[in-house]
Amino acid sequence: MELLSEFLIDIYFFFIDFKFWKKKKAQRKYEKEQGLPKQLMVYPSSKIYLRVLFLLVVLTFPVCFLLFINKDQNVMNKQMTQIHELLKAEKKQFSTYPKQLNTIIRNNPLHRNLTLDAWGNAFSYSVTKDGTDYNLVSKGADGILNTDDDVE
Structure with missing residues (x-):
């Protein structure tokens, strides 16, 4: 045809x-x-x-x-989901979230750059005092925490 x-x-x-x-x-x-x-x-x-x-x-x-236009945003969402899954597995195994984000890498070469966001900045990661919850924030394109372009 x-x-x-x-x-x-x-x-x-x-x-x-x-x-x-x-x-x-x-x-x-x-x-x-x-x-x-x-x-x-x-x-x-x-x-x-x-x-x-x-x-x-x-x-x-x-x-x-x-x-x-949203390429970096999509990369960030995938990366943060992967980090969330690794943190969930960490909590399941040890009953608390790790104190530092680098702990989830565990000498795995596939996770080597996982602690850097799409713009090359380190994630801001903090755990509550009891270790049952965490806060993960990308500083965004400007690299400054607590601005409008941050991704939580």
Whole structure:
């Protein structure tokens, strides 16, 4: 079906270009007879391709913007979920959360950069006095704690 549609589109472009070519030939003959300068004439298929290209370029920017605007935020959410799961396992095993976040790494090379957020800043991690709850905060893009861009 796709091959047929492409074939029909090619036939359509050939037909409109052929009509244009005949018109252009007549125009050039008229210009030559009258001693007029040649007018700029662009094939219709070229106009269509340029319009499609323009639309693709114009639409690419908003799509890229929407896809990559929250990239760091999505990375942060995944990373914080992974930390939460490791902290939960730690509490299940030892009945309290660790005093330092580095404890969950446990010489595992896959968790080596887990204590750094998407912007390369260390997480702010604190445990309650009884060790039954914790607070994990990313300082955000600015690297300053207690600002609007912090992620808890």
